Amino acid sequence: MNLLVNGNDLQVPSDVNTIADVITHFFEQDPIVIVEHNGEILEKNHHTERIVADGDKIELVQFVGGG
Amino acid sequence: MNDRYSRQILFSPIGQVGQKKLAEKHVLLIGAGALGTGNAEILVRSGVGKITIVDRDYVEWSNLQRQQLYTESDANSRMPKVIAAKRRLEEINRDVQIEAKIIDVTPLEMSQLTDGVDLIIDATDNFDIRLIINDISQKHHIPWIYGAVVASYGISYTILPNETPCLHCLLQQVPMGGMTCDTAGVISPVVQMVVAHQSAEALKILTDNREALRRQLISFDLWTNQQASIDVSTFKNTSCHSCGQAPTYPHLNYESQTKTAVLCGRDTVQIRPTAAGNRDLETIAARLFNIGKVEQNSFLLSFTNEPHRLVMFHDGRVLVHGTNDVTEAKSLYYRYFG
Numbered sequence: 001m002n003l004l005v006n007g008n009d010l011q012v013p014s015d016v017n018t019i020a021d022v023i024t025h026f027f028e029q030d031p032i033v034i035v036e037h038n039g040e041i042l043e044k045n046h047h048t049e050r051i052v053a054d055g056d057k058i059e060l061v062q063f064v065g066g067g
Numbered sequence: 068m069n070d071r072y073s074r075q076i077l078f079s080p081i082g083q084v085g086q087k088k089l090a091e092k093h094v095l096l097i098g099a100g101a102l103g104t105g106n107a108e109i110l111v112r113s114g115v116g117k118i119t120i121v122d123r124d125y126v127e128w129s130n131l132q133r134q135q136l137y138t139e140s141d142a143n144s145r146m147p148k149v150i151a152a153k154r155r156l157e158e159i160n161r162d163v164q165i166e167a168k169i170i171d172v173t174p175l176e177m178s179q180l181t182d183g184v185d186l187i188i189d190a191t192d193n194f195d196i197r198l199i200i201n202d203i204s205q206k207h208h209i210p211w212i213y214g215a216v217v218a219s220y221g222i223s224y225t226i227l228p229n230e231t232p233c234l235h236c237l238l239q240q241v242p243m244g245g246m247t248c249d250t251a252g253v254i255s256p257v258v259q260m261v262v263a264h265q266s267a268e269a270l271k272i273l274t275d276n277r278e279a280l281r282r283q284l285i286s287f288d289l290w291t292n293q294q295a296s297i298d299v300s301t302f303k304n305t306s307c308h309s310c311g312q313a314p315t316y317p318h319l320n321y322e323s324q325t326k327t328a329v330l331c332g333r334d335t336v337q338i339r340p341t342a343a344g345n346r347d348l349e350t351i352a353a354r355l356f357n358i359g360k361v362e363q364n365s366f367l368l369s370f371t372n373e374p375h376r377l378v379m380f381h382d383g384r385v386l387v388h389g390t391n392d393v394t395e396a397k398s399l400y401y402r403y404f405g
């Protein structure tokens with residue numbers, strides 16, 4: 001399946017089914033990430049239930065601490 | 068009247084009116100590292116009225132790659148960052164009032180720094196301090212601009228009390244310890260990119276051009292060439308403890324403040340003594356001369372007994388270098404300074 005992630009067309013493995021899977025796929029450890037899925041911004045507690053499909057547009061913004 | 072600000076005044080959204088407003092504004096800048104020095108230089112060159120710069124650390128060689136106000140001589144003499152920054156900034160623009168504070172930011176100190184402040188810029192390196200800034204901002208209705216970098220990645224968001232969600236709303240959880248410490252290094256261009264976003268937002272706020280604010284959470288990676296911007300306004304939570312209808316400002320609770328902190332990626336532990344107040348560094352130095360190498364400048368005392376180095380500031384705060392272990396750091400602290 002292909003996803004449009006932050007403007008880049010990226011292929012993800014077949015075990016990536018939900019937004020939570022997408023986060024696990026792209027980040028290490030347990031990041032704090034804000035997700036927009038097909039233009040809709042998601043609360044954190046919806047990450048595990050939201051299913052992704054081929055061609056979906058996803059914006060991921062990770063909070064980091066350095067300065 | 069010289070033409071120092073002529074190009075900025077020609078820029079019509081600022082103009083003469085904006086320039087005059089800018090000269091009456093006071094910015095509180097928390098952190099004098101990479102983001103701090105970048106923001107400070109832009110604001111001072113642009114003619115802000117007053118800037119208060121707060122930092123707990125001194126200049127080291129590893130800072131010079133990206134912290135634009137510092138020189139080799141600052142690193143050699145272990146100059147406190149805010150002192151080195153103030154000196155350089157006063158060479159750049161003597162019309163700007165620059166206040167330098169060598170302190171570790173706690174809620175108590177923060178509440179003493181915010182009088183008359185129009186804007187807080189976040190140039191810190193951890194979420195503990197950012198959550199204090201977030202609560203102070205809400206309590207005193209002062210906007211603040213979050214900015215952070217790691218590796219080639221940067222992120223920024225402008226938080227306006229009563230308008231936008233706050234940092235607490237956005238995070239939806241308290242960051243873990245690992246989140247506050249980045250060991251992936253950082254490249255200078257991404258610092259400059261975040262500085263550009265923060266300082267542009269600052270100029271909009273300080274010249275009363277709020278309609279021009281970005282109002283989006285933005286992030287970019289200058290190495291993988293990705294970027295994202297998200298409208299996060301729906302995250303504003305009316306029951307948020309920091310910005311909601313009945314705020315408790317949980318991060319301003321003095322009792323919850325730790326006395327020790329492991330500094331990010333530095334192999335260093337900071338110890339803040341319970342009894343604050345001026346230390347006589349001369350007397351302490353005299354006592355330590357026989358046991359190790361003692362070096363001093365007007366602001367701090369550095370004591371090396373390999374593999375550890377302890378640095379004490381006038382206020383009694385100590386940085387223990389060469390360990391990430393709080394217990395070990397404490398025992399070294401008591402052995403030499405207790």
Ligand SMILES: [Zn+2]
Binds near residue numbers: 235310311
């Ligand atoms: Zn909030």
